Amino acid sequence: MLTRFVDTIRQRFSRPLQYYQDICVRCGACIDACHFYVVSGDPAHIPAYRMTLAKKVMQGRVSDGNRLHNWYREAWGQESRTAAELERAMWECTGCRRCAVFCPFALDTALLVSAGRYSLLQEGIGPQMIAEIGNAEVSKGEIIEMIQEFYVDQTKELEARLQKEFAPDLRIPVEKEGARVLYVPLVGEHAIVPLAKVFHAAQEDWTLSLFTATNHSFFVGDMDKARQAAHWIVQEARRLGVKAIAYPECGHATRTLLSFFESWFGDEIAGIERISVVQLVASYLAEGRIRVKSGTFDVPLTYHDPCNLGRNSGIFEEPRALLRAVATDFRELTPNRELNWCCGGGGGLIAAPEMKEIRMKAGRPKAEQIRQTGAQWVVTTCENCKTQLGDLNEHYGLGIEIKGLVDLVAEALAL
Amino acid sequence: MRTVAFLFYYITPYIAVIVFLGGIGYQLSRWRQKRPVPANLSLFPRPQGRLGRLMDTLVDMFTLKGLFRVNRPLWVGGFIMHLGLLLLLLGHVRAFTDYYFLWDLLQWGEEQQHQFSAVAGSIAGLLFMFPLFYLLARRFSGAVKWLSSPEDYLVLGLLIAIAITGNHMRFVLDPDTHEIRQFLQGLFRFRWQPAPVSAGISFVYHFAFVQLLMVYFPFSKLMHTIGSVFSKMVAKS
The missing domain is CATH 1.10.1060 (Fumarate Reductase Iron-sulfur Protein; Chain B, domain 2)
Known part of the structure; x- marks a missing residue:
C-alpha cells in the first residue's frame, strides 16, 4: 500500500x-x-x-x-x-x-x-503541472541557443523604450563578458524594468541572464532537477566571468541561491558572490550609489515579509531601510519578521489552479493582519506573495494595492 | 522469589544501563548513516559564528526562550518540569558520590547537608511532578489530542509513576537515605550491599520504573535530549 x-x-x-x-x-x-x-x-x-x-x-x-x-x-x-x-x-x-x-x-x-x-x-x-514547469526549466538550457536571438531582440526593444521613457543612455546588456553582476530575472519585463533603472542609476556593470530564477522543481521537492535547472545559471556566470549572481525579489529562488547553491555547486561557485537584489539595492542606497526622493510615497503602507526572504534568508532590515527612505507612513504588520504570517500562496501553490480555494482560506490570518494596520499599500517582494495578496485583496475586499519593493525604489529614484 | 529479587536488584540494573548507553550509541550511529542534507537549513535571525551558535543553542536549551515567546502556558509546564528534572538528577548524583567541594566551601556538616537535600529534594520533586499532570491533561484536550501518540502517554505515565513513587518516599516514608546510598554505591562499585528496606515497596516500584525508562529511552522521543542539540545547531548554521 x-x-x-x-x-x-x-x-x-x-x-x-x-x-x-x-x-x-x-x-x-x-x-x-x-x-x-x-x-x-x-x-x-x-x-x-x-x-x-x-x-x-x-x-x-x-x-x-x-x-x-x-x-x-x-x-x-x-x-x-x-x-x-x-x-x-x-x-x-x-x-x-x-x-x-x-x-x-x-x-x-x-x-x-x-x-x-x-x-x-x-x-x-x-499537482503534476508544477513538476511540468520544473521540467521545462531544466530543458530550457538545452535549447537556449535557439531562443537566444529572439530574447536579445526583445530586450533591445525594451531597452529602446526605456531609453525614451527613462534615460537615453540606459543599457540592458545581455551576455556581456566580464560584467560584475549577472542579474537573473523572472519571466516578463516587470522583473527587468525597475532593476534596469536602478542599475543605471547606480552605474552598475551588469548583464542580463538568458535564464529565469524560478525553480519549480524545488517546489515539488525534486532536488536533482532543481539543481540541474540552477546549474545553467552557474555555468552562464562562469562563462561570462561575473563576480556576483543577483537574484530577483522572487522568494523560493532567493532561498535556493542563498541556502542551496553552496552545497549544490561547491567549488564551481566559489568566488562568485550570491546576493538578492533587495540586498544589492539596499547597499546602493547605503553607499550613496543611488539617491531617492524622500517621502515620494505619502500613503500609509506596510511591508509583508515573504517567508523565503525573511525567516528563510534573513533579509529583514534591507526592505525596511528602503521603504523608510521613500515613504512617509510605514507601518509594521503584527507579528512581523520571523513571526510573520505566511500569505498562503507559497510553496508553488500559486501555479496550481486547483489550489485556489485552499489558498484563499489559508490567507485569512494574513488578510486580518493587513486590515489591522489600516495601510492602503502592501509592499512585498516575492512574486508568489504579490499574486496571492492580490487575490486576497479581491477575496476579502481589503481595498489595498500591492506594490513591489524595487518598483517603488525605481519610481523614487533621483537622477 | 529470592532469585527474582536477586535479578531485580543486582542484575537488571546493569542490563538497563547497558541498553541505555548502547541504545543511544545505536541511535546516534543510525542517524550518522543517513546522508546529510545537501542544503543549508538556516532559520533567521541566526547567531554569528560557531561559538555564537553553540552559546545560543545552550541558552535555548536551558531557558526554552523560543517557546516562552510563542506559547506561555506550555513554556511554564515544560520549563518547570525540566527544571525539576534537572534538580532531581543533580540530587540523585549524591546516591553515588557527593559534592564534597561544595560542602567544604559552605562549611556544612552532615546535619546541614541532610537538611538542605531534604528541602531541595522536596521542592524539586514537586516541581517535577505537578507539571507532568498538566502535560498529561493537555494531551486529552483539543488539537493536542489529535496529535498524541501512544508513546506520548507511555512516557508521561512512566515519568509520573517515577515522580509519585519518589515523592511518596520523600514525603511519606522518610526512609533511611544512608541505607539507599549504601545499596546504590554498592551497585556502582560492584560491591553489592543488601537492598534497602526502609523505603518499602515504593523503592521497588521507583527502581523498576527507572530501569524501564532507561531501557525505553533510546528508542523513544526522549532522544530529544540529544537530538534537539543537532536540530537546533542545524537551524542556526
Missing part, C-alpha cells in the same frame, strides 16, 4: 529528517503556527501531525480489526483515506517554516514536505 511513496521517501530520508522524526515530542507548540490548521482545523495540517503521519505510513503497519491494538501500533488502514490525508499534509503547506520558528527544537516540517511531495508524485498524487 502506497509502496512507491514509502520506497521513495525512505530513500529521500536524510539525516535531519531521521532525527526530526525520532525526536518530535508532539508538544503542540506548532499547532498555532500553521495558517492552514488555524483556518481549517484539519489535523492533517498540524505540522507535527504531518511528521507523525509520514512516520506511520513509513512504518507500514497495516491495521487489523482491533481498534486499541491498531492505535497502540500506530497502524493505518484504508489506503484511499490515508492517501487523501497525506495529500493534504504534503500539498496543503506553503513550506513557510513558521512552525520551525515555533518549534522548541526548530524541527523543519518544510524539509519533510519537500521529500513527501516528491514521493507522492511517484504515486501520481499532487
Whole structure:
C-alpha cells in the first residue's frame, strides 16, 4: 500500500529528517503556527501531525480489526483515506517554516514536505503541472541557443523604450563578458524594468541572464532537477566571468541561491558572490550609489515579509531601510519578521489552479493582519506573495494595492 | 522469589544501563548513516559564528526562550518540569558520590547537608511532578489530542509513576537515605550491599520504573535530549 511513496521517501530520508522524526515530542507548540490548521482545523495540517503521519505510513503497519491494538501500533488502514490525508499534509503547506520558528527544537516540517511531495508524485498524487514547469526549466538550457536571438531582440526593444521613457543612455546588456553582476530575472519585463533603472542609476556593470530564477522543481521537492535547472545559471556566470549572481525579489529562488547553491555547486561557485537584489539595492542606497526622493510615497503602507526572504534568508532590515527612505507612513504588520504570517500562496501553490480555494482560506490570518494596520499599500517582494495578496485583496475586499519593493525604489529614484 | 529479587536488584540494573548507553550509541550511529542534507537549513535571525551558535543553542536549551515567546502556558509546564528534572538528577548524583567541594566551601556538616537535600529534594520533586499532570491533561484536550501518540502517554505515565513513587518516599516514608546510598554505591562499585528496606515497596516500584525508562529511552522521543542539540545547531548554521 502506497509502496512507491514509502520506497521513495525512505530513500529521500536524510539525516535531519531521521532525527526530526525520532525526536518530535508532539508538544503542540506548532499547532498555532500553521495558517492552514488555524483556518481549517484539519489535523492533517498540524505540522507535527504531518511528521507523525509520514512516520506511520513509513512504518507500514497495516491495521487489523482491533481498534486499541491498531492505535497502540500506530497502524493505518484504508489506503484511499490515508492517501487523501497525506495529500493534504504534503500539498496543503506553503513550506513557510513558521512552525520551525515555533518549534522548541526548530524541527523543519518544510524539509519533510519537500521529500513527501516528491514521493507522492511517484504515486501520481499532487499537482503534476508544477513538476511540468520544473521540467521545462531544466530543458530550457538545452535549447537556449535557439531562443537566444529572439530574447536579445526583445530586450533591445525594451531597452529602446526605456531609453525614451527613462534615460537615453540606459543599457540592458545581455551576455556581456566580464560584467560584475549577472542579474537573473523572472519571466516578463516587470522583473527587468525597475532593476534596469536602478542599475543605471547606480552605474552598475551588469548583464542580463538568458535564464529565469524560478525553480519549480524545488517546489515539488525534486532536488536533482532543481539543481540541474540552477546549474545553467552557474555555468552562464562562469562563462561570462561575473563576480556576483543577483537574484530577483522572487522568494523560493532567493532561498535556493542563498541556502542551496553552496552545497549544490561547491567549488564551481566559489568566488562568485550570491546576493538578492533587495540586498544589492539596499547597499546602493547605503553607499550613496543611488539617491531617492524622500517621502515620494505619502500613503500609509506596510511591508509583508515573504517567508523565503525573511525567516528563510534573513533579509529583514534591507526592505525596511528602503521603504523608510521613500515613504512617509510605514507601518509594521503584527507579528512581523520571523513571526510573520505566511500569505498562503507559497510553496508553488500559486501555479496550481486547483489550489485556489485552499489558498484563499489559508490567507485569512494574513488578510486580518493587513486590515489591522489600516495601510492602503502592501509592499512585498516575492512574486508568489504579490499574486496571492492580490487575490486576497479581491477575496476579502481589503481595498489595498500591492506594490513591489524595487518598483517603488525605481519610481523614487533621483537622477 | 529470592532469585527474582536477586535479578531485580543486582542484575537488571546493569542490563538497563547497558541498553541505555548502547541504545543511544545505536541511535546516534543510525542517524550518522543517513546522508546529510545537501542544503543549508538556516532559520533567521541566526547567531554569528560557531561559538555564537553553540552559546545560543545552550541558552535555548536551558531557558526554552523560543517557546516562552510563542506559547506561555506550555513554556511554564515544560520549563518547570525540566527544571525539576534537572534538580532531581543533580540530587540523585549524591546516591553515588557527593559534592564534597561544595560542602567544604559552605562549611556544612552532615546535619546541614541532610537538611538542605531534604528541602531541595522536596521542592524539586514537586516541581517535577505537578507539571507532568498538566502535560498529561493537555494531551486529552483539543488539537493536542489529535496529535498524541501512544508513546506520548507511555512516557508521561512512566515519568509520573517515577515522580509519585519518589515523592511518596520523600514525603511519606522518610526512609533511611544512608541505607539507599549504601545499596546504590554498592551497585556502582560492584560491591553489592543488601537492598534497602526502609523505603518499602515504593523503592521497588521507583527502581523498576527507572530501569524501564532507561531501557525505553533510546528508542523513544526522549532522544530529544540529544537530538534537539543537532536540530537546533542545524537551524542556526
